[in-house]
Amino acid sequence: MTTAAVSSKKASDTTGVGALLREWRVRRRVSQLDLALRAESSARHISFIETGRARPSQEMVLRLAEHLDVPVRERNALLIAAGYAPGFPETPLDDxxxxxxxxxxxxxxxxxxxxxxxxxxxxxxxxxxxxxxxxxxxxxxxxxxxxxxxxxxxxxxxxxxxxxxxxxxxxxxxxxxxxxxxxxxxxxxxxxxxxxxxxxxxxxxxxxxxxxxxxxxxxxxxxxxxxxxxxxxxxxxxxxxxxxxxxxxxxxxxxxxxxxxxxxxxxxxxxxx
Missing domain, CATH: 3.30.450 (Beta-Lactamase)
Structure with a gap:
């Protein structure tokens, strides 16, 4: 693997959906095991998502966000980081x-x-x-x-x-x-x-x-x-x-x-x- 590829992989690990989900999990003081139990997943899968070894589905991103009580605006950010379109509109109040x-x-x-x-x-x-x-x-x-x-x-x-x-x-x-x-x-x-x-x-x-x-x-x-x-x-x-x-x-x-x-x-x- 080239140096450029390694640098790209490190950047992805720190700015991708996995790093963002880990940040929210730490903010909420929830362990990987607790989150896995809430989301009907496994601690191993949560770990793979957080380290970038697994790409979560759109449904999994939203499920984890729900159990981590992530604000709606930030759920869109998670979806975008995972490669999906935003799932929640932002409609002006005067619309x-x-x-x-x-x-x-x-x-x-x-x-x-x-x-x-x-x-x-x-x-x-x-x-x-x-x-x-x-x-x-x-x-x-x-x-x-x-x-x-x-x-x-x-x-x-x-x-x-x-x-x-x-x-x-x-x-x-x-x-x-x-x-x-x-x-x-x-x-x-x-x-x-x-x-x-x-x-x-x-x-x-x-x-x-x-x-x-x-x-x-x-x-x-x-x-x-x-x-x-x-x-x-x-x-x-x-x-x-x-x-x-x-x-x-x-x-x-x-x-x-x-x-x-x-x-x-x-x-x-x-x-x-």
């Missing part, structure tokens, strides 16, 4: 085929008013929001509100919501930890770029820090936000789509902010009837 989905999301957002709710993509860009979100955006620098609006940037930037979040240090740690957990199980350069940007923001000057305990909800960390001369308390919840077969849909998340006390609920009902 006519997405009309039913958009209408459903709009009904959910509107139905949640007057409480804040928004839909974000995989890098926290806001793709839809209800009127309640205006309570959070009051006082945010206009430059941060220019498209594409990014929820993490608006929340953590010193010219964004940060100066009005009474428990900012706690809330900042919560958001950054959330992103770190995502990055630990995802291969997303765009998300990492957002994380590196927002984690480098300086803390707002002269901010007041209020502990999120005591009289506040004991079951989850609230975000304490100054608005209209009072402090509102919110609990955040996030919902995603089950069994998505489209990349765009798989990366959407609906975030709603539940009032954590009667005063917050009452104020928002009055402020946005």
């Amino acid at each position: 006519p085929s997405m009309d039913a989905l958009r209408s459903g999301l709009e009904r959910l957002l509107t139905g949640y008013e007057p409480f804040p709710a928004l839909v974000v993509d995989a890098t926290y860009h806001v793709v839809a929001a209800n009127r309640g979100i205006q309570a959070m955006l009051a006082g945010v620098d206009a430059k941060l509100l220019e498209p594409p609006l990014n929820a993490m940037r608006v929340t953590l930037h010193p010219d964004g919501m940060a100066p009005r979040i009474r428990n900012f240090r706690e809330w900042r740690e919560h958001l950054l930890t959330q992103m770190q957990r995502q990055l630990a199980v995802l291969r997303s350069a765009p998300l990492r770029a957002v994380y590196e940007e927002v984690s480098a923001y300086p803390l707002p000057e002269g901010g007041r820090e209020t502990a999120a305990g005591g009289e506040h909800a004991p079951y989850a960390l609230p975000m304490l936000l100054e608005h209209d001369g009072r402090v509102l308390s919110f609990i955040s919840t996030i919902a995603t789509f089950n069994t998505p077969t489209d990349v765009t849909v798989s990366e959407l998340a609906l975030e709603t902010f539940l009032p954590a006390d009667p005063e917050t609920a009452g104020h928002l009902r009055t402020w946005l009837p």
Whole structure:
């Protein structure tokens, strides 16, 4: 075998589907034997796939990806690396085929008013929001509100919501930890770029820090936000789509902010009837 052939074989071993599957298996902390049992295969066959000695079928690639909980976008990358066509479309949200989905999301957002709710993509860009979100955006620098609006940037930037979040240090740690957990199980350069940007923001000057305990909800960390001369308390919840077969849909998340006390609920009902 020539030197060029050997180099080509080594490159294939490190960039082909086998290396990618091994990377996902290691990320998920699953042994070859455990993966083989889940996928109704053998540890020997999994080893051959990972080292490039065996080429998996399209069905096997998808089966292993399913058992490794590989994101839909990355399943396409695995298929391409194995020599197959992508199996999952990436349809723009404004495509006519997405009309039913958009209408459903709009009904959910509107139905949640007057409480804040928004839909974000995989890098926290806001793709839809209800009127309640205006309570959070009051006082945010206009430059941060220019498209594409990014929820993490608006929340953590010193010219964004940060100066009005009474428990900012706690809330900042919560958001950054959330992103770190995502990055630990995802291969997303765009998300990492957002994380590196927002984690480098300086803390707002002269901010007041209020502990999120005591009289506040004991079951989850609230975000304490100054608005209209009072402090509102919110609990955040996030919902995603089950069994998505489209990349765009798989990366959407609906975030709603539940009032954590009667005063917050009452104020928002009055402020946005």
